[in-house]
Amino acid sequence: MADAIAAQIHRDTKAMARAKIPSSTLKVDSQIFFTHNHCSLVLLGILTIFEPSFNKTSKTMEKIKGYTYGQVVQSPVSLAELDLLKKTVLFSSDDEKHLQLAGEVLKDQTNEVLDLWYGFVGSNEHLVHYFGKGGKPDMEYLSAVRLRFGQWIMDLCNKPYDQDWLNYQHEIALRHHSTKKNKTDNANAVPIIHYRYLVAFIFPITATTKGFLSKKGHDTETVEKMYAAWFKAVTLTVILWTYRYINENEF
Ligand code: HEM
Numbered sequence: 001m002a003d004a005i006a007a008q009i010h011r012d013t014k015a016m017a018r019a020k021i022p023s024s025t026l027k028v029d030s031q032i033f034f035t036h037n038h039c040s041l042v043l044l045g046i047l048t049i050f051e052p053s054f055n056k057t058s059k060t061m062e063k064i065k066g067y068t069y070g071q072v073v074q075s076p077v078s079l080a081e082l083d084l085l086k087k088t089v090l091f092s093s094d095d096e097k098h099l100q101l102a103g104e105v106l107k108d109q110t111n112e113v114l115d116l117w118y119g120f121v122g123s124n125e126h127l128v129h130y131f132g133k134g135g136k137p138d139m140e141y142l143s144a145v146r147l148r149f150g151q152w153i154m155d156l157c158n159k160p161y162d163q164d165w166l167n168y169q170h171e172i173a174l175r176h177h178s179t180k181k182n183k184t185d186n187a188n189a190v191p192i193i194h195y196r197y198l199v200a201f202i203f204p205i206t207a208t209t210k211g212f213l214s215k216k217g218h219d220t221e222t223v224e225k226m227y228a229a230w231f232k233a234v235t236l237t238v239i240l241w242t243y244r245y246i247n248e249n250e251f
Contacts, residue, residue, distance in 0.1 A: 064147045066184035068171065069155070074163075075170035077240060077251075082166055089236055095229035102226040103157025105216045106209075110150045116208050118146065130193050141187035156233050169240035177244040195245040202238050206231045 106113065121127045131137045131145075152172075159165050174180040178192040209230055214223045243251050 064151055065144055067148050067151055069159075069168050070164050072167050072171040075166040075240070075243075077166060077170070077243060079163060079166060082161065082240075085236055085239060086161070089232045091229075091232045091236060094225070095232055098222070098225040098229040099157050099233055101218075101222070102209075102213055102230050103154060105213055105218070105226065106153055106157065109212050109215065110153050113153065113209065113212055114146055114150055117149070117205065118142070120204055120208070127197065130190055130197075131187075132189050138187050138189050141182075141185050141189055144185045144187075156230075156237065166240070169237055170243065172237075173241040173244050176241060179244055195242060198238055198241055198245075202231075202234055205234055 121131075128137055129135075131142050155165070155168075171180075175184060176193040176198060181192055182189050206227075210223070210227050213226045213230070218226070
């Protein structure tokens with residue numbers, strides 16, 4: 001099922017690329033940026049410039065611009081509350097183990113994963129909207145966020161869900177919300193990502209990952225376990241990211 005959906009997203013992205021074949025095609029920093037009629041559509045292609053970014057050593061990762069893991073304010077959510085959330089999404093030590101395995105499986109595939117996700121965002125005008133202003137995507141912003149997005153894949157799988165992890169989830173929450181959106185990259189873009197899309201994104205971010213998890217020869221049961229662990233981890237983080245959008249005492 002998830003494979004079929006991921007394949008559909010693949011096909012949709014490619015079909016969009018074909019359907020919107022550009023009247024003009026500009027190249028910006030190795031990114032292929034298509035425009036069509038009056039509306040600007042960024043399509044996929046945040047490409048090889050990112051190759052050296054992750055998939056390499058953690059030293060390289062530390063240099064990612066705007067990646068401030070371990071240097072942010074304390075989350076208003078406590079570790080005890082996080083534990084109860086973990087319990088509620090049925091996140092167990094077995095999930096932790098399979099999430100780490102997912103990290104190993106995904107570590108040399110992050111660029112392909114990101115190509116797919118960026119293709120999905122780029123082929124949907126209502127989503128690419130959040131990376132720019134007045135119909136114009138900010139290409140530097142897209143690139144900068146992409147590097148941190150790649151790092152997030154690894155962090156989701158490998159980092160202990162401790163106070164630092166919790167704090168950084170809150171930082172990412174603020175960066176999607178008007179509190180801090182655009183500030184990290186000094187971007188010229190709309191001021192907030194609407195709550196509804198954060199939640200809606202859980203599905204594509206999950207479904208599209210399954211194909212990548214099955215690429216390293218693990219048996220079906222193990223792939224299913226990695227997939228379930230990934231789904232729970234994404235759900236958990238998105239819940240934490242919505243904190244700032246919810247009325248006080250209602251989170
Ligand atoms: C499951 C849902 C989502 C995931 C996993 C996700 C992942 C991420 C990550 C990892 C970052 C970088 C965090 C950092 O600075 O270290 C980020 C930032 C960003 N995301 Fe998302 N995101 C989600 C939903 C969305 C949606 C629906 C949009 C809108 C199309 C979006 C647009 C952005 C933008 C514009 C930024 C940059 C924010 C800033 O100005 O700092 N994200 N996202």
